[in-house]
Amino acid sequence: MIAVPFLICFPFLVAFILMFVKKPEVQGFIAYIGASLIAAGVGALAIGRVMGGMQPIRMFYETKAADSVIFGGEIVLMLLVTFLCFKYNRKAVCLLSVIPTAIIAAVEFAVPTGNTDHICVDRLSMMMCLIIGVVGSLIIVYAVGYMSGYHMHHKEVKNRSGYFIALLFIFMGAMFGFVLSSNLIWLYFFWECTSVCSFLLIGYTRTEEAVNNSFRALWMNLFGGAVLAFGIFYFAYYMHTLSFSEFIKAGMAGNVYALLPIATMAFAALTKSAQLPFSTWLLGAMVAPTPSSALLHSATMVKAGIYVLFRLAPAMSNTTTGTMIAFVGGFTFLVASLMAIAQSDAKKVLALSTVSNLGLMVACAGIGTPETIWAGAFLMIFHAVSKSLLFLDVGATENTLHSRDIEDMHGMLYFLPMLAVFMFIGIAGMFLAPFGMLISKWAALRAAVDEKNIALLLFIIFGSATTSFYWSKWMGKLISHPHSEHFSIKDVTRKNETVSMGIQAVLMVLLCVLFPLLSKVFVDPMLYEMFHTSGRVLSQGLLYMLVLVICFVFAVPPATYYFNKKVHSNTKLAYMGGINLGDNTSFVDSFGEEKRLWMSNYYFANRVGIRKIMLPCQLFAAAVLIVMFCIVLGVTL
Amino acid sequence: MRMKIISVILYIVFAPIIGGLLDGIDRKISAGMQRRVGPPLLQPFYDVSKLLQKQVISVANAQSFLLQSYMVFMVLTGAMFFAGSDILLCMFVLSTAAMFLYFASTVTGSPYSTIGANRELIQMVSYEPAVLMACVGFYLVDGSFEISRIASSQLSSIIYLPGVFAAFVFVLTIKMRKSPFDISTSHHAHQEIVKGITSEMGARNLAVFTITEWYENVFLMGVIGLFVVNENPYSYLSAVFVILFVYFLEILIDNTSARMKQFKMLEMGWAVALVLAGCNIWVLMLIK
Numbered sequence: 001m002i003a004v005p006f007l008i009c010f011p012f013l014v015a016f017i018l019m020f021v022k023k024p025e026v027q028g029f030i031a032y033i034g035a036s037l038i039a040a041g042v043g044a045l046a047i048g049r050v051m052g053g054m055q056p057i058r059m060f061y062e063t064k065a066a067d068s069v070i071f072g073g074e075i076v077l078m079l080l081v082t083f084l085c086f087k088y089n090r091k092a093v094c095l096l097s098v099i100p101t102a103i104i105a106a107v108e109f110a111v112p113t114g115n116t117d118h119i120c121v122d123r124l125s126m127m128m129c130l131i132i133g134v135v136g137s138l139i140i141v142y143a144v145g146y147m148s149g150y151h152m153h154h155k156e157v158k159n160r161s162g163y164f165i166a167l168l169f170i171f172m173g174a175m176f177g178f179v180l181s182s183n184l185i186w187l188y189f190f191w192e193c194t195s196v197c198s199f200l201l202i203g204y205t206r207t208e209e210a211v212n213n214s215f216r217a218l219w220m221n222l223f224g225g226a227v228l229a230f231g232i233f234y235f236a237y238y239m240h241t242l243s244f245s246e247f248i249k250a251g252m253a254g255n256v257y258a259l260l261p262i263a264t265m266a267f268a269a270l271t272k273s274a275q276l277p278f279s280t281w282l283l284g285a286m287v288a289p290t291p292s293s294a295l296l297h298s299a300t301m302v303k304a305g306i307y308v309l310f311r312l313a314p315a316m317s318n319t320t321t322g323t324m325i326a327f328v329g330g331f332t333f334l335v336a337s338l339m340a341i342a343q344s345d346a347k348k349v350l351a352l353s354t355v356s357n358l359g360l361m362v363a364c365a366g367i368g369t370p371e372t373i374w375a376g377a378f379l380m381i382f383h384a385v386s387k388s389l390l391f392l393d394v395g396a397t398e399n400t401l402h403s404r405d406i407e408d409m410h411g412m413l414y415f416l417p418m419l420a421v422f423m424f425i426g427i428a429g430m431f432l433a434p435f436g437m438l439i440s441k442w443a444a445l446r447a448a449v450d451e452k453n454i455a456l457l458l459f460i461i462f463g464s465a466t467t468s469f470y471w472s473k474w475m476g477k478l479i480s481h482p483h484s485e486h487f488s489i490k491d492v493t494r495k496n497e498t499v500s501m502g503i504q505a506v507l508m509v510l511l512c513v514l515f516p517l518l519s520k521v522f523v524d525p526m527l528y529e530m531f532h533t534s535g536r537v538l539s540q541g542l543l544y545m546l547v548l549v550i551c552f553v554f555a556v557p558p559a560t561y562y563f564n565k566k567v568h569s570n571t572k573l574a575y576m577g578g579i580n581l582g583d584n585t586s587f588v589d590s591f592g593e594e595k596r597l598w599m600s601n602y603y604f605a606n607r608v609g610i611r612k613i614m615l616p617c618q619l620f621a622a623a624v625l626i627v628m629f630c631i632v633l634g635v636t637l
Numbered sequence: 638m639r640m641k642i643i644s645v646i647l648y649i650v651f652a653p654i655i656g657g658l659l660d661g662i663d664r665k666i667s668a669g670m671q672r673r674v675g676p677p678l679l680q681p682f683y684d685v686s687k688l689l690q691k692q693v694i695s696v697a698n699a700q701s702f703l704l705q706s707y708m709v710f711m712v713l714t715g716a717m718f719f720a721g722s723d724i725l726l727c728m729f730v731l732s733t734a735a736m737f738l739y740f741a742s743t744v745t746g747s748p749y750s751t752i753g754a755n756r757e758l759i760q761m762v763s764y765e766p767a768v769l770m771a772c773v774g775f776y777l778v779d780g781s782f783e784i785s786r787i788a789s790s791q792l793s794s795i796i797y798l799p800g801v802f803a804a805f806v807f808v809l810t811i812k813m814r815k816s817p818f819d820i821s822t823s824h825h826a827h828q829e830i831v832k833g834i835t836s837e838m839g840a841r842n843l844a845v846f847t848i849t850e851w852y853e854n855v856f857l858m859g860v861i862g863l864f865v866v867n868e869n870p871y872s873y874l875s876a877v878f879v880i881l882f883v884y885f886l887e888i889l890i891d892n893t894s895a896r897m898k899q900f901k902m903l904e905m906g907w908a909v910a911l912v913l914a915g916c917n918i919w920v921l922m923l924i925k
Contacts, residue, residue, distance in 0.1 A: 411746070438729055442725055445725065449776055449922075452922045452923075454915075454919045454922055458911070458915060461765075461766050461769045461770060461910075465765035468732065468761065468762070469761070469762045472739060472758055472761075475736075475740070477743075479743060479744050480743050481747075542723055542726065546726070552710070556710070560701075560703075560705040560709070561702040563702070564698070564705070567693055567701065569695050569701060570695070571694075571696065572694055572696060573696070574696045574745060574746060574748070574750070574837060575747060575749060575836055576748060584696070584747070597748060599748060599751045601755065602755055
C-alpha cells in the first residue's frame, strides 16, 4: 500500500523541487512528469483496490513521526498566515489561525485519546482520489502552457509561475491527504492547508483587488476551520477518540456529545463550499489565473466540503442539522442561479454556477438518504469534469480574445471553432438531458418528495428553470451568426491546453455513456458501505430508457446534419424589414447610413443581479445557520 | 411490451393527423368566434403539403438539421409518453427538444428570430415550474413517475391534484403559444417581433415546425388526459371529454385576450406554479 503515502507526499516533493528550478522549460517538464506520475499513482491505487476486492482498508495506527510532522506543518501554516496578515495590515485575521492552532495543540497534547487508524481507503475516498488525480493532473498540464501565455500579455504581473505550479502540487497533495485521512487532527491539518493554498493562489497577481479577495477567502475559510477546531476539541474531550469513523458512528447513534461537533463540521464544510452566506470568496477568486480557478472551483477544493458532508450524511439524516444544511443548500442553489442570469462575465457565471451546483450537492447531503447521496455523487463527478473543462476553455478564450465577456463570444463557433465546440460540450454536460446533472435532479426531486421536504422541492423546481435559462442563452450566443464577417482571430491556444481540454471532453462523453455501469459497479456499493442498506436508486427500466435517450442525443443531430448536407438549400438574407445591407451584419438606418447589427442576451441585472440580491440572501442564510446553532447548542447544553 | 410498441407506432403515425385536425378545429371555432366562416377543416393539411412541395429556403444552413432534430426529439417525447415510460424523463426530453428549437432560431443571426429566441427562453422558464410540479404531483399521488402506473391507479389523479391541474392548464396556454402568451411566436399576426422564432422559417422548415407542433399538442393533450384516466376503462371516455373541453378553453382564452408582456407572463407562470400547484402539493404532503 505504498500508493497512499506516495499520493500524499509526492506532490509536496515535486513542489519543493519546483521552488528551486528557475528555467521555465525545466519547470514545465517537471510539472508534466509530476502530473503523469500522480495520475498513474491514482490509477494504480484504483486498480489495486479493484483487484483487492474494494473492501475499505484502514492503515497507520502508530504514527508518532507523522503526527509530529503534521503538527510542525500546522505551526508553519500559522506562522505563514500571521506573517502575511501583518505584512498586508490585516492583523485581526491571524487570530483565526492562532486560536484554532492552539486548540488543536491542546487536543494533541492535553487530551487523552486512543490509537486509531489514520488513513482509510474506501469507495468514497477512492472516488475523490480519482477526481482529484485525473482532473487535477489535466489542469496542471494545462497550467504549464497557460501560464506562459498569461505572462506574455500580463506583463505587469511578476512571473512566478514556478511558484504557482508548485502551489498547485501542494494543493493536490493536501487534497489527497484530506480525503484519505480518518483522523480528525490530520483532517484538520489538510483542511487548513487547502485554505492557505487557495489564499496564496488567489493573491498570485498581487494587485489590490487580488489581495483583498484572497484575504476574504482566507478569513472565511479560516473561520470555518476555527469552528471545526472547536468541534474537534469538544468531541475529543468528551469521547476520548480522534477517529473519524467513530465520529460518524456517534452521530448516527444520536450521541449527544456528537451533536455539536457534527454541526461545526457541517458549518465548516459550508464555508469551504462557498455556500451562502460565504459565497463571495468564490466569486472574488476569479481574479486569479484560470488554472487556479479551475482547480479550486471544480476539481478539488470546493469538493472537499462536499466530501465531508457526504461522510456526515448518515449522521445528519433526520436531524435538525441535516434539515438546516439541506435548506441552506437548496436556497443557495436557487439564488446563485438567479444571480448567474444577471452576469455577463463568463468566469463569474461559472463561479456562480459552481456555487449553485454545490448548493444542490449540499442539499443532497443534508437530507442524507441513499437516494440523495447517489444523486449528489453523480452531480459531483459530472460537475468536476465539465466545470473544469469550461474554466480551462474560458481561460484559453480569454488568452485569445482578451475578453471573457459572453457577449464577445457571439458567433464564436465561426471564428474560434475548437474552443466553441469544447465550450458547447461542457455546457451541455452541465444541464442538458440526459447528462449527469439531469439524472441527479431526477433523483433529488424524488428524494425531496419522499422526505416531504416542500422547501427543498420548490428550490429544486424553480432553480432548475433558472439554471437552464442562463446556460441556454450562453449556448445560443456561441452558435449565432457573428456580428462581423471580417473577424479573423488567431487562436493562440497552446498544444498542451488543447490536449488537456480534449481529454476532458472525451471523458465527459464517456461518463455520460458509461454512467449506468458506474452506478452499478461503484456508486451503489459505495452507498452500501455508507448506509448498510442495499437497493437500486434507479429502476432497470429507467436506466434502459436513459441509455436510449443518450443514444438519441448522440446519434440524431449528426444524422440529421449529414442528411441535410446533400440537400440543396436556397439561402436567403435575414429579414430586416427590407433594409438588410446584404451580409446579415448591417442595415440602413432612417438617415440612409449604415448601422451595424448588434444582438445581446437578457440579463436582468437590476432585478436579480448580485448587487440587488446578494446581501439579503446572505442575511437570510446567516439567520438560518444561527437558528441551527441555537437549536444544537440548546440540546447539547 | 407488445402494447407499448403498438402505442408508439400508433402515436408516430396518427399524432400528426390528430394534431392537424385539432389545428383545423381550432381555426374553425376561432373563425366562428370572430363571426367569420373560416377555412375548411382540413386546411392545415393543405398548408403543410404545400409547404413541403416548395424549395428548401433558409437563412442559415444549420436551421434545417436543427429543426429536424427538434422534431425527432418531440416524437421521442410523445413515444416515451404513450409507451408508459417515466413522465419526469419525458419532460426532460421535451426540454431538450425545446433547446433544439431555440438553437434553430439563434443560429440564423436574424434580429427578429433572435428576439423570438430570447422570448422563447423566457417562455420556457415560465412554464417549467408548473410542469415539474405536475410530475411531482403524480409521484405523490400514485407513488411512481411511471405513466403506466399512473394511468392504472384506483382513482383519477385529478381528484387529489386540482391545483396542480389548474396550474398545468394555465401554463398550457404558454406552451401552446396561445394569446395572451403567444410571445415567442404567434399563429395569427404576421408582424416581425410577433413572428419571433418563426420569422426565418420558410417552406420546408416551417412545415417541419408545424408538424412538430401537432406532435407536441397531442402529447400535451395526453398529459391532460393522464390526470383523468384510471384503471376503469370508462375513464378514457371522460378523459377525451376533458381534453376537448380544455382545448376549447384554450381557443376561448386565445380569442378573448390580448398579448401580455413577457415578464408579466413569467411572473404569472411562477405565481400560479407556486400558489396553485405548490399549495396543492404541500397539502398532499401534510395529509398523506
